[in-house]
Amino acid sequence: MAASAADVRSILAIPDPAPKAGPSKPKKAQTAAAIRKQEGITREVQGLIGGSAAGLAVQYAKPRLKQKPNLGGSGKTHWELRAFKNKGRSDDLELKHWVKSTTDPTAGYPFAKYNIQSTSYTYSQDEYTRFLDDREWTKEETDYLFSIVREYDTRWYIIHDSYDYPGGMPRTLEDLKDRYYSVCRKLVRNRPWAGDEISKNQLIQSFQFDKDRELTRKKYLLSLENRTQEQIVEEEALYIEIKRLEQNERKFKKERDDLLRTLAGVDSGLPDIIEDDGTPLGITGDAKRKKKGGTAMDIDSPATPSVASIATPVVKRPQTARNAAYDAQHCIIRTDPPLTSSATKAAHQPAYLRSFKLPVPKAAIAPKITQALAELGISHSRLVMPTKDNCVQLEALLDATTALVETKRLVDKVQADIDVIKEQIALREGRGMEGTTEPSVALDAMEMDDTNEVEAEPEGEDGRAQSVVSTRSVRSRKQTRRSMSISSVDTTATVSTRAGTKRKR
């Protein structure tokens, strides 16, 4: 009640009796003394709540302000010049840099981790012929492309810039990218994959490259860049014009909707119905109803007969959790019914046991596969629990093992070829040094000997397929025999051609 007079005065807008201009020092001092300055309350708020709201003020705590950042003012930082080695480098270059003395001297160079090598893909001759053959590209040029991509770490502009395959046709950047990515995709897709399908697809997705789309994109960009000043101006003008038109239309539509609503009330319906200009308002409702009825009939009428005509019960794919649970309970597996087979009744697959359908390896390499899997503790001919998933799993395992055995076989084959060529090189070098002084009779005999031996080689290869140990023995035996027959020019010629044909097979 202390300030009641002042309050009344302010409510009634009666000017304060005290002269405004004159300083009212004593009064102010009084109030200041009466009202203790509250912490954390602005002056204006303080003035408003006055002394009467002291209780309220208690609730105000001092706001917690953010701590001022310590801008290194607290103390001096010691910097040291230290020698370091970059683990990302292959050479042992030692450089020096300034580091804070507080950093751990044993920690490695922090930027070394950014020196990552992108995985580079390589392929064997066999993979090339099976998956990667392309009319536009030879294997040599593809090899060159991959080597240059590796060299420049998939920095395509540099690759394109320095791409220079002798005797090759001119390649655009997109050609190069297209070839590289398509090869990578094919390799990932065709090689056995250790992880799950999702990660495989992700990897394939990362190698996605659409050449046509890329070309179109660049064409668009180019045309965008090549506009003349006038074209740009015109385009902008058109853009503004179209915006203006759109806005006009919106405005017009809004106005008409408002009008409709005021005239027809709730019946006028939705604001997004646009009637043609000049349509009398009275019939809009009818027109609408007609339209509705018509569309409803349209929706209903056409599809029904065709659905009814299907005689066999159509199994709908179970997508709901309930259906899945039902199927799991009753051991039901649904597949998309083949569209063609409904007519041919004969092609019914009789009931079978899952274990009947276990995948069988190719007869030629079956022993090797059995051996390889036995080493891993897996029997390929039987499963403890031949469920559907396990059969699929076993098939994947067999595929991978088949690929492995095939690769091993190829390695042996190439090794054999290398051995043959080594022999030939040694032979030629030897001949070059010694000079040919051998009697021609011996030469003929040797030639016959060698051809016989080559004739026998395929058997040796078959033997190689039996086991790794025997392979080595076959090869070493062959080597010794061949080194016995180091002799003449003619022999080597026959061997090399034969080796060539053999490789093709």
Added chain:
Amino acid sequence: MASGDRVRVRGLSIFRPIIYGNTATVLTQKERETLPSPDHTHRWTVAVRSAASAPDSEQVGGADDLSYFVKRVTFKLHDTYTNPTRNIDKPPFEVSETGWGEFEIQIRIAFISESGEKPMLLYHHLKLHPWTASGDPEIPPLDVAIKQGPVHSWQYDEIVFNDPYQNFLNLLTSHPPTPLPKIKKRPVPFHLAHPASLEASKGGVPEFNVSMEKEEAERMEEARKKVIAEQDKWRAKLIEKEKELEKMKKVLEQLS
């Protein structure tokens, strides 16, 4: 029967988990004396049953009665037995006999006529002697074998019906199989494809469970990863060798 019942439900296959195999126990001297043929050393039971075991039962599998889709199971025993072909038309589909030797038993499962399916042939090697980790048939003396308790040899499998007739499907779905227990409660049945399970198979009547399937899948997954790692190694080797070969060829060309 409505004609709609004899329509095949396309794009659907339904399977029933079964087990087949045998359990064998060594006969005591007393028992042997009572037998007509005293040279028989074992009593065995060969059977086709549902995969899940009934709770607290003393046999492997057989929680469900399979006669709702199996009409007859024929066990063809060794020719030395009297009436070697035993037809079993009602559950339990099993034959108990005594004998002294292991042999191959031919099992023929005939389905009810509603299925429209032909009978199915499978084979089981009668197992009398205890399992060994190596799989080698080493026959311990009878007094040792008798202490090891009954021998179990069971194979899990699934009979798959493709595009079943509607009425057959209805019949099957009205008898959902008892699901296998999720976790191992009893010993697992030993299987030659997984010799490491020998220890886990000891100590009572075994039971099939779901985790066995998962474990097997993991085993194969492990093996596949190893194979692929190996394959990557060999591929790298192959590519290296091919490069070497190319080089050699060039050297050779220069020489000639």
